[in-house]
Amino acid sequence: MIDGEVAVVRKSPQEKKRLSYAKDRRNTYGENDKSSRRNIPLSKRLAHRADRHHADQALRAVLGRADEASADHAEQVARDRRPAWFRKHPDAPLGEVVADRLRERVQAGMDQQERAEARLARVRRHYRRTTP
Helix, strand or coil: CCEEECCCCCCCCCHHHHHHHHCCCCCCCCCHHHHHHHHHHHHHHHHHHHHHHHHHHHHHHCCCCCHHHHHHHHHHHHHCCCCCEEECCEEEEHHHHHHHHHHHHHHHCCHHHHHHHHHHHHHHHHHCCCCC
């Protein structure tokens, strides 16, 4: 702080690139990233819906009955089922995605090995596996 004001620490272009390779993420699941905006919430909704459906089915089985044993059994069935859940596949850091694409180009014969190694060295120099 200088005279009560916060001093702005400016980043060099090299530092910005290193942070970009470490922090920026890319969808490597194989799905269009725009469709993920719709499909991830949809998958969560469907999992919750399946849970509600199963509980409803267990409770409907005792609808109208007055005995406590069947009511306890239905409640136990509704609680015993492991809930459905959805887990998103995490996106990969940009540095890993760029390195993988460079390797794929060499394997496909689109790039020369020496050239790709030089580019990979530059990516590794900017992208360190340490958490920023």
